[in-house]
Amino acid sequence: MARLRKYFADTRPLQSPDFRRLWIANIITVIGAQLTVVAVPAQIYDLTTSSAMVGLTGIFGLVPLIVFGLWGGTLADHMDRRKLLEFTTSGLILTSILFWLQAALAINNVWLLLSIFSLQQACFAVNQPARTAILPKIVPAEHIPAAxxxxxxxxxxxxxxxxxxxxxxxxxxxxxxxxAIDALTLLATYYAVYRLPALPVDKPQGSPGLRSVIDGLQYLAGHPIVLGSFVIDLIAMIFGMPRALFPEIAHINFGGPTQGGYEFAFLYAAMPVGVLIGGLFSGWIGRVKKYGLAVIWSVLIWGLSIMALGIASSVAHGSSRTMLSIACMSLAIGGIADMASSAFRQGILLVAADDHVRGRLQGVFVVVVAGGPRLADVVHGLVAEPLGAATTVWVGGLAVVIASLIFTLVSRKFRTYSVNS
Known part of the structure; x- marks a missing residue:
């Protein structure tokens, strides 16, 4: 049994009561959050039957993510991070209530829906830098990749x-x-945040504002390994995240209805299935030392899996169960690769950075990790209009592979980076 245990997820971070409460709260909250993640594009497509309109969620999400992600990072480096988490979690609850109101009142205004979505992303962008920056305060450094x-x-x-x-x-x-479910489940996270101890920043420098943002970016520019982790993730997300096309692919290529349907649900769920499998069997992550190569291989596998998704969708005819299964399997493999890439990139970022800049670097991380897919929504939505959704997907996957290989050739420091270097 001890031999098998090393292959499963490393649960040592759960020995920390603070991390454990947040983690358990996430189990409750994330289901509600994902209901909203699915409902927003589904409602927009239902109102407009346009992937380009669904892709607008990219613009309405990207702008607040960039502005408030960077600003939120400076706040996380200058104020008690627990207080910041309490405030922004309250904001997320409020936006979920607004989503509920517009749907319950049947307003059916896509611009109102997009505006609420933009407000939600602003709250998320301020919340996430502080949420991740506290990890080194509540778990030992060697447990961060496992956490x-x-x-x-x-x-x-x-x-x-x-x-x-x-x-x-x-x-x-x-x-x-x-x-409504999303709003209620967020209360669990608010309780876990409320139970945290005070989390002031070690030796804060300057004051929050534009100068602080610039200082953080200058710090990042002087650390090419951390910078490289952002660049390769942008490659993977901008070219290879086709989620804005899932409603159209489910409807046109796999014969699903315009409103929901199991084809739509399976496409959205397939990638997280891979992430879950990868997480459950993530015991190997703690034994890997060459973080740079691990990230590169993960992104290459991601690109190949997206290519396979596009090809399966291209050859599907109506309600093809076989091609839908292949498409979902491809997304699951991509999810495993994405989980590994994220764990290693977060390990690089949190261990290497000083505490007084962790919030700002996490703000950049939010912009890249969450903003990249938003930009992808716009790009994929626009390109799919003339090329078709399926073709856009496999071309994007091919672009990920080519761009990643070029990045590998020109970024020797990142390629050779290990935790012992």
């Missing part, structure tokens, strides 16, 4: 359940109930 993998595993579980529940419930109940 990141555990968080990814919980996220994946919710991301599986969310689309499946949403796909089944949207045609039956409509959107308002899904948004």
């Amino acid at each position: 990141s993998a555990l968080n990814m595993t919980v996220f994946a579980g919710g991301a599986i359940a969310g689309p499946l529940i949403a796909g089944a419930l949207i045609p039956l109940l409509g959107y308002s109930y899904l948004y």
Whole structure:
């Protein structure tokens, strides 16, 4: 049994009461959050039947992520991080209530929906830098990659359940109930945050504002390993994250309805299934020392899996169960690769950075990790109009592979980086 244990997820971070409470709260909260993640594009597509309009969520999400992600990073480096988490978690609860109201009142205004989405992303962008920056304060440094993998595993579980529940419930109940569930489940996270101790910053420098943002970016520019982890993730996300096309692919290529349906649910859930599998069997992560190569291989596998998704969608005819299975399997493999890439990149970032800049670097991380897919929504939505969704997907996967190989050739320091270097 001891031999087998090393292959499964490393649970040592759960020995910390603070991390354990946050982690358990995430189990509850993430399901509601994923209901909203699915419901927003589904409602927009239902109102407009346009992937380009769904892709607008990229613009409405990207701008607040960039502005408030960077600003939130400076706040996380200058104020008590627990207080910042309390405030922003309250903001997330409020936006979920607004989502519920617009659906319950049947306003059916896509611009109002996008505006609420933009406000939600602003709250998320301020919340996440502080949330991640506290990890070195509540778990030992050597447990950080394992803690990141555990968080990814919980996220994946919710991301599986969310689309499946949403796909089944949207045609039956409509959107308002899904948004209401999101608002209620966020209360669990608020309680876990409230129980945290005071988390002041070690030796804060300067004051929050533009100068602080610039200082953080200058710090990042002087650390090419950390900078490289952001660059390669942008390559993977901008070219290879086709989620804005899932409603169209589910409807056009796999014969699903325009409103929800199991084809839509399976496509959304498949990648998180891979993340969950990768997280459950993530014991190997702690034994890897060459973080740079691990990230590169993960991104290459991601690109190949997205290519396979596009090809399977291209050859599908109507309700092709075989091609839908291949498409979902490809996304699951991509999810495993994404989990590994995220764990190693987070390990690089949190261990290497000083505490007084962790918030700002996590702000950049939020911009890259969350903003990259938002930009991808815009790019994929626009390109799919002339090329078609399936072609856009496999071309994007090919672009990930080519760009990653070029990055590997020109970035020797990143390629050779290990935790002992």
